[in-house]
Amino acid sequence: MEDHSYLTSFSIIHRFSILYHIKELKKFKISGHQMGYIMCVCKQPGISQEALSSYLRLNKGAVAKGVRPLIEEGYIRRVQSSRDRRAYELYPTEKAQDLHVEAERTMRSFDRILTQNMTDEEQQLFKSLVTVACNNVLEAAGEDRHELTQPGPPPGCGRASRGRPASEAGKRHR
Template structure:
């Protein structure tokens, strides 16, 4: 049995299964490096808000394809842990704008470095820039395709 089959990666596996596998293994790696913070996949939400201050919970739903209830629960947890602040949007009082706190702002560079280390370890290089662009475009296309579903 080949090593790759242990992870469920076979030649005839759907492309998306490979992407899912990559994502899951990166999360395992990240969590092993910052296990004391008990963040799990929620660190991705911190990163999204850090890069886009004022993002709404609905934006997170669209970006990550999670349910509104799941995002609301995660945002509440991140707020309780002191990583995210919610403020009422002055243009729409029924929505909240999300911003990172200083605690999150200190954490993000650490997460980014760990992510770079993981990419290096698994063989992602600067030569993969075009592949990154293509996969990002596929992700955007998928979001557009399903945004009204």
């Protein structure tokens, strides 16, 4: 395999991950992007659309647009919040729960493909470094996820420094 920059490698992994999941979950007739909504709603039944938006780092309009077909297809139920009549809570249907089980299996399978030639120690280090890199990007994005200008974590997203001070969290492991 030719030498790729990390951005090229991330792009290849992301693209093939989506293709793999679409192929494996073809019978459910959903896109790879819709999977994130379903997984989150199944793990957190009753999550508000606003909290889902914050968790997935998407704007509220994108989440509303992404959830709508899942409601229409019977994967998600949208219920008006009893605490805030302007807000909606999202709940998985049985159809979503069935998909969730298959998706978890598919994710474990892809994880095995991704890390198949790594030792257990290398797998842990890889996952740790990718998490640190992701947190660095989120911190750099701050409130405005479209521009990497002002440092600062988005709401509800702390640094996963694994016990290291923030100043050391991004330092290279040796």
